[in-house]
Amino acid sequence: MTADAGLRAPVRIADDVRVPLPQLTADTEFFWRSGADGRLRIQRCGQCGRYAHPPVPRCRNCGASGPGPAPVSGQASVFSFTVNCQPFVHWLPPPYVLAIVALAEQPDVHLTTRLVDVAAEEVHIGMLVSVVFERHGEVYLPLFAPEGETNGLT
């Protein structure tokens, strides 16, 4: 599976929705800004080719320096999930579906995310999903939707 040069994931503008955003650091900034061009990027080692997440300044597999951001397909499968029913925070009322997704390119790379465009009762482990970005200013949160729901360009 390779990242199609022409494929871009949709970006939804949510600048006005205040959610807690990450501090951008030298290690992590690329990840959080990656959706600006509709592409998910995961750190990948130029020597051994392994992806790593969360990002670190050198390859945690082979120790090579300077692993860089690599575009990935944005496709993943649901490793686990939960439907939140409790009103924990004012900025995100229940119900909503959280998931740990496993990257198609390397399934031991997991992302915690929120699933969108899917009914909670349809979510299952192994479900194929694709990235869709939600823009909050300079940060693009990689959310995921059932595959096929977002493959078209917006």
Place this chain on the structure above:
Amino acid sequence: MDSPDRAEHRALISGVGKSQVGRRLGRSDLDLTLEACDRALADAGLTAADIDGLVAWPGEWPAARGFCGPALGRVKDALGLELAWHAAVQDGPGQLGAIMSAVMAVASGYARHVLLYRTTSEASGQADGGRDTTSPFDVVGVTGLQEWLRPFGAVSAAHWLAQLAQRYLYETGATREQVGGLAVATRRWATLNPDAVYRAPLSIEEYLSARMISTPLCLYDCDVPADGSVAVLVSAAPTRADLRAPVRIEAMGSRLAARPFWDQWGGPLDLPQRDAARHLWSRTSLRPADVDVAQLYDGFSILALVWLEAAGFCDPGQAAAFVAGGKRTAPGGDLPVNTGGGQLSGGRLHGFGLFHEAVVQLQGEAGEHQVTGAETAFVGAGGGPLGGCFLLTR
């Protein structure tokens, strides 16, 4: 048999103390802490003048209201302690890593009697609004482990561990009805403990009809926020003759090999709890079958299930079957678990309440919920990226 090359054999648990524990007590965190410390000192037969070390978990830092308890300096000042050494230990092999650091201070000869406390007033802190609405992360930007969770709405440990529970059910084929046996059995212990927060009997039907918090975790899979404090005293082994009812530390487990994140685990046992338990059993000739009482972290029921498997009390994938029916871990069962009501029914004291209960059981002073003849206790605390455990003997 004590061996002088083992750090844990050069130290003793010399006393434990627990404050009043409950919902919204209307008392300050320092007030609760001093009550727990006084009781631990009395339990050990020591006075504040004997104390030369002070440890806190987690210490004071910007967190949700009521989470941290009083800073070290406030407790030192209030008790009038003269300290050779002090530290707040938030990070480490689970919450009980703070006790391990006290053991190491004593074992190294640097201090003789280390007082250690964990105090929470989370029940009061959450009284006037939902929890987490005031996280300091929301102002300064999210960092650390939460950077990968909170922006998506995964703001509660319930969210992080619900996904462990979901994966556990998927991989093992276990059912919620089986898992519910743990909460039912734990409540049976709580009915025997006047200090537990929830003491009314709980049926499996009530468990199955309870509202969902975050699927598959229902209300009774989640522990109860509480106000309360636990103090533990760790003393140098040569002071044994001065102590009222000390308990031996047979072994500790603190190894960390798994990736310490909330979402990078590969399966329900690919976790620091497994590493810590293996470490512990490598440091003793005792085996899981020798354990008379087990205190297993139950901030969420799934964590106690993971501990049952990680510690070898049952085979991998069999913990739900083990607790099903609410018999084997209940009073009279073959493995009494969380004999004071755990955190599910006894209140969330972040593993220190479980440690307190283990020590009291070995002292033979647990009253109505005493396990007759308890000589060996396992305590495992932590979940997700955290795990640490103790094997204590009389």
